[in-house]
Every structure is written in structure tokens, then in C-alpha cells.
Amino acid sequence: MFAWWQILLLTLYAGYQIMDELHWYTSAGSAVFAGMISGLVMGDLTTGLYIGGSMQLTILGVGTFGGASRIDANSGTIMATAFAVGAGMDPEQALAAIGVPVAAILVYTDIAGRFANTFFGHMCDADVEKMNWGAYNVHYWLGAVSWMLSRMVPVFLALAFGQPLVEAVTTALNGDLAWLGKGLTVAGGCLPAVGFAILLRYLPVKKHxxxxxxxxxxxxxxxxxxxxxxxxxxxxxxxxxxxxxxxxxxxxxxxxxxxxxxxxxxxxxxxxxxxxxxxxxxxxxxxxxxxxxx
The missing domain is CATH 1.10.287 (Helix Hairpins)
Structure with a gap:
């Protein structure tokens, strides 16, 4: 099992990274940084940097425009690093079997966070009309909390209750389903190349x-x-x-x-x-x- 302080730190960082990406822009809201922090917390910086770097390359060509939701690569990196170190999974298997699926699933929590943020935004508009600045400040920060909870809650639940499931999956991938584990390892190694391919698809390669x-x-x-x-x-x-x-x-x-x-x-x-x-x-x-x- 994960130590309680590891679950706490990773959960808090999951909330911080989305606010950094939306507001502070210190580069702490990137997959590479998520891998580094997760690796430090879990006691294996090398694995964290490897998974974070691979995830960063995987989403290299993925972009969003306007209010579009996207895969949550940072939370996927946190999960993959934690379970790779805690459950002894191969980093490439963890990236393909945990990191990418989790990043894709958390699109829905991203949408939930956006909905809640819009609700508090309307409340802020009403507060401005009434010139109720105290309530405005409260509703403004509640909007930020909704964004943070959209990441913190899934990460906390997965780290607190998902360890037995991941250990069972790891045992199966290294046992009767070794062929599937090898396939996931190959897929994890190919993901950075997919990211480069997506990026090159959008860049003016022929011209340059x-x-x-x-x-x-x-x-x-x-x-x-x-x-x-x-x-x-x-x-x-x-x-x-x-x-x-x-x-x-x-x-x-x-x-x-x-x-x-x-x-x-x-x-x-x-x-x-x-x-x-x-x-x-x-x-x-x-x-x-x-x-x-x-």
C-alpha cells in the first residue's frame, strides 16, 4: 500500500498542477514536471522522469482550442508513476496500461470541473451587479476549487483504493497474460513516436x-x-x-x-x-x- 503521506502529497499536487496550468504558468502543470514530482514522492526519480517524459512526447502534438477539453496527461503521469513504483510495474507497461487510459478517462472530470466553474462564474456576475465584493471573492475561489477537485478526487480514490486492483493486474500481466504485458510494453515505447507524428502532421514540414x-x-x-x-x-x-x-x-x-x-x-x-x-x-x-x- 502507499503511505498516507504519499497519497496526500500526490493528491495535493494533482490539484496544484491544474491551477498552475490555468493561472500561474510556472511549468509545474506539465507531464514532465508531474513525473518528476511523483518520482520524488515515490522515491524513484528515474522512473518518474521516464514516464513524465514519455507522456510529454505522447501529447506533444495534442492541442485544444477555445473551451475544448483534452486528456489529462498530468494526472495520468501521476498515476502511472505511483503504480509503477508502488506495484513494481514496468514503466512502459504503466504508461500504456494506466497513464494513457487514466488521462483519457479524466476528460469527463475535466468537463465536470468546467461546468462547476461556469456555475460559479454566473454567481460572480451577479455579485458584480450587486457590488457584493465579499461574496464575489468567495465564489471566485470556489470556481478554482472546482477545477482542483476535478483532479484531486480521482487521484485520491485511485491511490487510496486502487492498489489491490493494480497489483492483481500486474501479477496477471507478468503471469498468464505475459503476452499482453509485452504488447503493452511495446505500445508504451511507441507512444512518443505517435506524439511526434501528430506534431509533424500540424507543422509545415514540407516548407521547412x-x-x-x-x-x-x-x-x-x-x-x-x-x-x-x-x-x-x-x-x-x-x-x-x-x-x-x-x-x-x-x-x-x-x-x-x-x-x-x-x-x-x-x-x-x-x-x-x-x-x-x-x-x-x-x-x-x-x-x-x-x-x-x-
Whole structure:
């Protein structure tokens, strides 16, 4: 079972994160931050950051417009992290089996919070007409409480009473339903890619394909660089330890860089140069057409 103070802290944070997202904007109302806080409370920061980061990538391309409700990724991250650590679930399984479904179900509590908020909003309008500022302040804050309760109540109920159910599900996924558990693990690993795909669907990729290629290649190069620095530090440690056998180091990592990387960089730069030079030509052609008409 979860400790009472863990349930209390996670419940309070569930209420805080929605108010931060709506009002204070300190970035504490994001899936990554939710994973970090949940991981600290549960005593496993690594798992919390992994689930929070994966959930953030999953919803990367999901947006809302106007008063539209959306999946509650932050509460889903809190639940997935808590049960992954508390019940010993695989983080990817927890993300796919708990995090995403909970985030989708809490759309309905989000709608309930919006309805209650509208009710208190009308009361605030009436208070303004009567110039009853004391009642206005009370109704204003009651509207904020309705938003917080829309997250706090589901998180509290799940953490307080859902542990036996999650433990039973975990046992089944690791036992007779191991095939399903492996499938959920694969699905959890694919979710960030789905988020990227949704994001790319809305971005003007065709117009800025060169910058997309450069960003991808630079990110890959940074990974190579960091790996090389790690290998170099390992070599230094080996020298200090006077090991008999040499260890492959930075040169080995850099030499593995394929010609495809260099080709992609060259292609991206050439495409940028081509597009930049096409604009003056097109503008000059338009001016010539105008001169001919005159």
C-alpha cells in the first residue's frame, strides 16, 4: 500500500498542477514536471522522469482550442508513476496500461470541473451587479476549487483504493497474460513516436524540411558527442588505473559516423540555399511581368 503521506502529497499536487496550468504558468502543470514530482514522492526519480517524459512526447502534438477539453496527461503521469513504483510495474507497461487510459478517462472530470466553474462564474456576475465584493471573492475561489477537485478526487480514490486492483493486474500481466504485458510494453515505447507524428502532421514540414533534417542530424550528433566524451573519460580512468588492455575511445566512436550523416547535412544546407535563392528570382520575374504589362 502507499503511505498516507504519499497519497496526500500526490493528491495535493494533482490539484496544484491544474491551477498552475490555468493561472500561474510556472511549468509545474506539465507531464514532465508531474513525473518528476511523483518520482520524488515515490522515491524513484528515474522512473518518474521516464514516464513524465514519455507522456510529454505522447501529447506533444495534442492541442485544444477555445473551451475544448483534452486528456489529462498530468494526472495520468501521476498515476502511472505511483503504480509503477508502488506495484513494481514496468514503466512502459504503466504508461500504456494506466497513464494513457487514466488521462483519457479524466476528460469527463475535466468537463465536470468546467461546468462547476461556469456555475460559479454566473454567481460572480451577479455579485458584480450587486457590488457584493465579499461574496464575489468567495465564489471566485470556489470556481478554482472546482477545477482542483476535478483532479484531486480521482487521484485520491485511485491511490487510496486502487492498489489491490493494480497489483492483481500486474501479477496477471507478468503471469498468464505475459503476452499482453509485452504488447503493452511495446505500445508504451511507441507512444512518443505517435506524439511526434501528430506534431509533424500540424507543422509545415514540407516548407521547412531542410530544418527538420538539420535538427534530426544535430540531435544525433549530440548523442555521438556525449558518448564520445563518456568513452574519453573511461580511457582516462583506465590510464589512471593502469589497466593492461586498452579500451576503445573517442576516435572509435567518431569514426563510426556514417557518410549518410554528412550527406543529410549537405542536402539540408543545399536545400536552404536553393530556396533562399529562388525567392529573388521569383520576385524579379514578377517585376518583369509588370513591366511588360505597362
Amino acid at each position: 524540411i531542410a530544418f527538420l533534417l538539420l535538427g534530426f542530424v544535430i540531435a544525433a550528433l549530440m548523442g555521438t558527442l556525449f558518448s564520445g566524451v563518456g568513452a574519453l573519460s573511461g580511457n582516462i580512468a583506465a590510464v589512471n588505473g593502469a589497466l593492461a588492455e586498452p579500451v576503445e575511445g573517442l576516435a572509435g566512436v567518431i569514426s563510426n559516423m556514417s557518410m549518410l550523416t554528412i550527406a543529410l547535412i549537405g542536402f539540408a544546407l543545399s536545400l536552404i540555399y536553393y530556396k533562399n535563392n529562388q525567392r529573388p528570382v521569383a520576385a524579379a520575374a514578377v517585376e518583369e511581368d509588370d513591366d511588360d504589362e505597362l
